[in-house]
Structures are given as structure tokens and as C-alpha cells.
Amino acid sequence: xxxxxxxxxxxxxxxxxxxxxxxxxxxxxxxxxxxxxxxxxxxxxxxxxxxxxxxxxxxxxxxxxxxxxxxxxxxxxxxxxxxxxxxxxxxxxxxxxxxxxxxxxxxxxxxxxxxxxxxxxxxxxxxxxxxxxxxxxxxxxxxxxxxxxxxxxxxxxxxxxxxxxxxxxxxxxxxxxxxxxxxxxxxxxxxxxxxxxxxxxxxxxxxxxxxxxxxxxxxxxxxxxxxxxxxxxxxxxxxxxxxxxxxxxxxxxxxxxxxxxxxxx
Amino acid sequence: xxxxxxxxxxxxxxxxxxxxxxxxxxxxxxxxxxxxxxxxxxxxxxxxxxxxxxxxxxxxxxxxxxxxxxxxxxxxxxxxxxxxxxxxxxxxxxxxxxxxxxxxxxxxxxxxxxxxxxxxxxxxxxxxxxxxxxxxxxxxxxxxxxxxxxxxxxxxxxxxxxxxxxxxxxxxxxxxxxxxxxxxxxxxxxxxxxxxxxxxxxxxxxxxxxxxxxxxxxxxxxxxxxxxxxxxxxxxxxxxxxxxxxxxxxxxxxxxxxxxxxxxxxxxxx
Numbered sequence: 001x002x003x004x005x006x007x008x009x010x011x012x013x014x015x016x017x018x019x020x021x022x023x024x025x026x027x028x029x030x031x032x033x034x035x036x037x038x039x040x041x042x043x044x045x046x047x048x049x050x051x052x053x054x055x056x057x058x059x060x061x062x063x064x065x066x067x068x069x070x071x072x073x074x075x076x077x078x079x080x081x082x083x084x085x086x087x088x089x090x091x092x093x094x095x096x097x098x099x100x101x102x103x104x105x106x107x108x109x110x111x112x113x114x115x116x117x118x119x120x121x122x123x124x125x126x127x128x129x130x131x132x133x134x135x136x137x138x139x140x141x142x143x144x145x146x147x148x149x150x151x152x153x154x155x156x157x158x159x160x161x162x163x164x165x166x167x168x169x170x171x172x173x174x175x176x177x178x179x180x181x182x183x184x185x186x187x188x189x190x191x192x193x194x195x196x197x198x199x200x201x202x203x204x205x206x207x208x209x210x211x212x213x214x215x216x217x218x219x220x221x222x223x224x225x226x227x228x229x230x231x232x233x234x235x236x237x238x239x240x241x242x243x244x245x246x247x248x249x250x251x252x253x254x255x256x257x258x259x260x261x262x263x264x265x
Numbered sequence: 266x267x268x269x270x271x272x273x274x275x276x277x278x279x280x281x282x283x284x285x286x287x288x289x290x291x292x293x294x295x296x297x298x299x300x301x302x303x304x305x306x307x308x309x310x311x312x313x314x315x316x317x318x319x320x321x322x323x324x325x326x327x328x329x330x331x332x333x334x335x336x337x338x339x340x341x342x343x344x345x346x347x348x349x350x351x352x353x354x355x356x357x358x359x360x361x362x363x364x365x366x367x368x369x370x371x372x373x374x375x376x377x378x379x380x381x382x383x384x385x386x387x388x389x390x391x392x393x394x395x396x397x398x399x400x401x402x403x404x405x406x407x408x409x410x411x412x413x414x415x416x417x418x419x420x421x422x423x424x425x426x427x428x429x430x431x432x433x434x435x436x437x438x439x440x441x442x443x444x445x446x447x448x449x450x451x452x453x454x455x456x457x458x459x460x461x462x463x464x465x466x467x468x469x470x471x472x473x474x475x476x477x478x479x480x481x482x483x484x485x486x487x488x489x490x491x492x493x494x495x496x497x498x499x500x501x502x503x504x505x506x507x508x509x510x511x512x513x514x515x516x517x518x519x520x521x522x523x524x525x526x527x528x529x530x531x532x533x534x535x
Contacts, residue, residue: 003522011447011487012477012514081487085445088486090379095282095293096346096372100442102491109489201490207512210505 011084012205014077019205021070021077022198028067029191033231036171040238043168043247048150050138051164052157071120078113105196112194119187126174127167133180136173138165141251169252172239176256181236188232192225199224274300275367279314281326282374284383291383293372296326303363307350308333308340310362327386333358335499338434341441342387343374348438348497356436356499376441380448380484391437393483394451398435400479401472402455404464423461430458432500442497445486450494452476453510454502460513470517477514 007013038045053060099107122132130137143163150158158164175181199221203209209217238244246252276299284291296314305313308330315325331339340357344350350360365371375383380393433454440448456473459465465472488507495504 003518006474006478006514006518006522009481010477010514011481011485012511013518015487015511016515085447085486085489088379088446088484089444090377090446092291092377092383094343094346094374094377096343096374098346100347100493100496102444102493106489106491197490204490204504204508205488205511207508207510207515209508211503 011081014081015205017073018077018081019202021074022202024066024070025074026195026199026202028070030228033228036235037231039168039171039235040244042147043144043166043250044147044150046168046171047144047164047166048146048158049152050167051162052150052152054165055157071117075113075117078110082110103197105193106201109194109197112190115187115190116194119183119191122183126180127170133174133177136170138167138170141166141169144168144250166251169246169250169255171235172246172250172252173255175236175239178240181240184236185233188229192229195228196221196225273303275303275362275365276300277310277362277365277368278370279310280370280372281387283326283386284375285324285385287382287384291386295370301362303361305362306333306358307342307344307360307362308358327384327388329388330358335359336434338436341376341389341391341436341438343376343441345372348376348441349436349499353496354499354501356434376437378437378440378446378485380446381437381440389437391435393485394435394437394448396483397448397452397476397479398455401468401475402459404459405468406464408464417463419463427458427461430454430461430502430506433458433498433502434500436499438497438499439494439502440485442493443486443488444491444493445489447488447494448480448483448485449488449507449510450498450502450504452480453504453506456513457506457509460509469513470520473510473513473517474521477510 007017035049036046038049056063105112125131126133127138130139134140144166146158146160146162146164149156149160175184200209200214200217203217246256276297279296279298280293281296282291283294296318298310298314301310301313308328311326311328318325329339329341331337333340335356335358338356340349342349342357344357344360349355349357351364352360373387375381375387376389376391378389381389381391384390431454433451435451437451439450440446443449456476459472460469490504490507492504494507495502
């Protein structure tokens with residue numbers, strides 16, 4: 001069989017595609033979290049960073065297309081493999097069903113995956129397209145004037161005084177809504193459960209795992225997942241609880257100080 | 266639980282899957298077994314029940330068995346939801362009644378998987394495994410008589426690992442235990458025990474590609490890395506071999522995808 005036939009048709013080939021796309025997506029969510037944590041710094045940080053990403057133009061779209069392809073291949077492989085496996089199990093099931101040692105996270109990959117997929121759609125509508133919580137969307141908020149020059153890896157990216165989209169206020173205002181925050185926390189919790197199995201699974205599918213270092217890998221996977229969960233829960237958690245307050249002078253600070261005036265006009 | 270060597274007898278009820286023929290509907294039937302020795306094997310218990318059934322003129326329970334010492338891979342019962350019964354690394358034939366408590370109701374089912382159709386009662390047709398073996402689970406070259414010792418050096422660790430894989434008795438418990446009815450552990454064991462040996466190298470890529478494709482075509486499922494297979498395996502074959510199988514398969518896929526093809530396949534003095 002041809003290379004593409006072996007990759008896209010055989011069971012191990014599709015598992016390999018799941019592992020590779022899973023690796024890309026783990027890399028993305030990690031980088032995304034690190035970028036997002038800048039919301040706890042000076043508003044210049046996340047606003048300058050967001051402006052830099054938006055200014056990438058074609059490169060930004062290239063990354064977006066790679067991510068979209070990764071999600072699509074990951075989901076396609078999961079669906080086709082699941083259907084094949086259901087067929088393999090046959091029509092007559094066992095009367096007594098029990099698990100011997102399969103981990104809890106491994107048994108709920110479909111559920112956690114589907115919730116994460118729904119979450120991605122909401123998250124894009126929320127912070128990228130602005131079709132939900134329209135009033136808080138960066139395109140609707142007053143532009144933010146940079147307080148200082150913004151550098152990334154030593155390179156000057158945005159100049160002092162330049163007006164950029166106010167991502168900082170958008171995040172603070174968005175997570176001031178308890179339902180939105182709750183959905184984020186639940187979805188991130190399920191993504192963490194998904195990654196608990198996925199992280200190790202990736203190494204097994206690519207063929208690098210062995211019992212010699214499986215215990216160590218498990219430790220790394222658990223530590224990674226806990227750090228990921230903590231970082232992601234911190235953003236809605238600290239904002240909603242009021243532990244993190246928006247910096248004075250920002251749109252978010254003005255609006256949250258007067259909670260009754262939800263209508264900006 | 267009854268202690269080993271105990272003179273006491275126990276009574277259990279077997280809840281057995283009865284199915285007269287491949288495409289007929291089956292059902293569970295209860296068979297009480299009273300005052301039986303706790304030191305008889307599970308298969309001996311079925312023999313005792315079958316003796317009673319024969320006396321009363323009923324059809325005895327069909328079940329697969331051969332060596333009854335855990336090395337042939339013929340016995341294939343799912344006992345209380347686990348292939349080969351409650352213990353780790355033990356086949357059905359070496360599961361003893363002392364592992365069950367007095368008065369227990371024990372559910373006995375055949376291995377379930379689409380590629381393993383039920384022939385009758387607890388007997389399934391596992392010839393799908395033979396087809397996977399025929400696809401590449403051998404070495405084509407004539408092995409001849411035993412070579413001189415150390416003529417072909419094999420590292421001790423490789424030899425031991427190959428022996429671990431070669432312990433597979435092909436019973437199919439891995440498929441029965443897997444929620445996806447995947448044959449990965451079986452294929453992994455067969456591919457690895459040859460792939461670790463120098464004699465297995467020339468056909469290593471062809472072997473793994475052919476065996477995995479055949480397993481897929483026969484309708485076995487895929488691996489979701491839950492390792493129920495290795496936990497149910499009567500020979501405790503490690504799922505490390507599945508990682509090895511994955512590595513071999515992916516490597517072979519890319520190597521074969523980019524390999525040059527010979528211009529003249531006639532070869533030799535044609």
C-alpha cells in the first residue's frame with residue numbers, strides 16, 4: 001500500500017495521525033495559556049502581544065490553517081477509528097462488563113473531546129469573532145493607547161501611544177460573567193482529563209514508550225496537566241472572585257466599577 | 266475463598282452462554298454444581314456439569330480445550346467478565362474452583378469479537394489469527410539445521426525480549442478483553458519476536474505492513490492504549506510490544522513510501 005494509504009487507511013496510520021495532530025494541539029494550548037497569563041500583568045503586555053499576533057497577517061492565517069487541519073484530522077481519525085472499533089466488537093456484547101485497568105480518563109475521551117470541540121466553537125465566537133457577548137468584544141471597546149513601547153524577544157513591536165485593540169478589558173469583562181467563567185472552567189477541566197490520557201497515549205502510539213520510563217512519563221504527564229489546569233482556571237477564577245482587578249484607567253475598570261451601567265451608551 | 270488443599274467441597278452455580286449454532290440466538294442457562302472439589306480446574310468443573318447433562322439426556326456445553334496446562338491457547342472462556350477468569354497470567358484451564366467462594370454464581374461467556382464468531386456455546390472460531398500469521402508471521406528462508414553456536418551473535422537482552430514476545434499462545438484473550446476488539450497485542454507479539462532476531466530482519470518491514478493490514482481487513486479494531494489486553498493476557502505479554510509494533514509500522518510505512526523500486530524485477534540470468 002502507498003504511504004498515504006498506510007497513513008490514512010490503516011488503524012495504526014490513523015492513530016499516528018491522531019498522535020501527531022495531538023502533539024501540535026498540545027503545543028498550541030500550552031503556548032496559548034502562556035500568552036493568556038499576561039492578562040495578570042500590565043495591560044500593555046497582553047494588548048501589545050495581541051496586536052503583534054494580529055499584525056502577522058499571512059503568517060497568522062498559515063498558523064490558523066495548520067491548527068484547523070490538525071483539529072479536523074484529529075476528529076476525523078477519532079470518529080472513523082471509533083466506528084471501526086464498534087463494528088469490531090460485534091453485535092453481541094458481554095453480559096458481565098468490567099474494566100481491568102483502563103484509566104478513568106481513557107474511558108471518557110469521546111465525552112471530553114466533544115465538550116472541548118463545543119468549547120473551541122464558543123471560545124472563537126467569544127474572543128475571536130465577537131458573536132457572543134458583543135458589547136465586550138475588542139472591536140466594540142474603545143481602543144487602548146500603549147503606555148510604553150512593547151518589546152517581544154527584544155524586538156520593538158508596538159510603539160508607545162499607539163492605539164491597539166483592548167484585549168485586556170475584553171478578558172476582564174468576559175470573565176466577570178459567572179456562567180461564561182463556569183463553562184470555561186468545566187471545559188478546561190475536561191480538556192485536562194483528555195490530555196491525561198492523550199499525553200501518554202501519544203508516546204505509546206508513536207512507539208517511544210516502554211515500561212523502563214513509563215512511570216516517569218506518567219509523572220510528567222500528570223504534572224503538565226495539573227499546571228495546565230491551574231493556569232487556565234486561574235484566569236476566570238481570579239477575575240470572577242475579584243482577586244485580580246483590572247488596572248485603573250482601563251475600560252474594564254470603569255465598567256466593572258459601575259456594574260449597573262451594562263449599556264455603554 | 267476456600268484454602269488450597271481443603272477437604273471441604275463447595276457449591277457454585279454456572280451461568281453459561283448456550284448457543285446451538287453460529288447464527289442462532291443464544292441465552293444464559295444456569296447449571297448448579299453441588300459439592301465439587303475446590304481443587305478441580307474450571308474446565309474439570311465443566312466436564313462434571315457435562316457428565317450430569319449427558320446422564321439427563323441434555324446437550325453438553327461445548328467449550329474449547331486441549332492441553333489443559335496453559336500452553337496451547339485453546340481454552341477461551343470469559344469468566345465473570347474477564348477472559349480466562351479472575352487471576353493474572355493464568356489461562357482458563359489453570360483457573361481453579363478455590364478461586365471462587367462457596368455459593369457463587371459464575372457467568373461464563375465466549376470470547377466476543379466480530380472476527381471471532383461463535384461456533385457453538387463457548388466455542389469461537391479464531392482462525393482469523395491464523396490468517397494474520399499467514400500474512401507474515403514467519404521467515405521465508407529455509408532455516409535448515411541448527412547453526413553453530415554464536416555463528417549469529419544475538420545480544421542476551423534481545424534474546425530475552427524476543428522470548429517474552431514468543432510466549433504468546435495465540436488464545437485471543439487480548440481481543441476478548443479489548444473494548445475495541447483490537448488484535449494489537451497478538452500482532453505486536455508476533456511481529457516483535459521475529460523483529461528482535463537477526464533472522465527476522467530482511468522481511469521486517471514487509472511483515473509488519475502485511476500483518477497489520479490483514480488484521481484491519483479481518484475486522485479487528487484499533488488500539489486506544491488502555492492496556493486491558495496485557496492485563497488479561499495469560500502469558501502477561503507487555504503492551505511495550507504494542508509501542509514497538511507502532512514504531513515498526515510507522516518506520517516501515519515511511520521507508521516503503523520512499524524506497525526505490527528495482528527496474529528489473531526478473532532478476533538473475535533471465
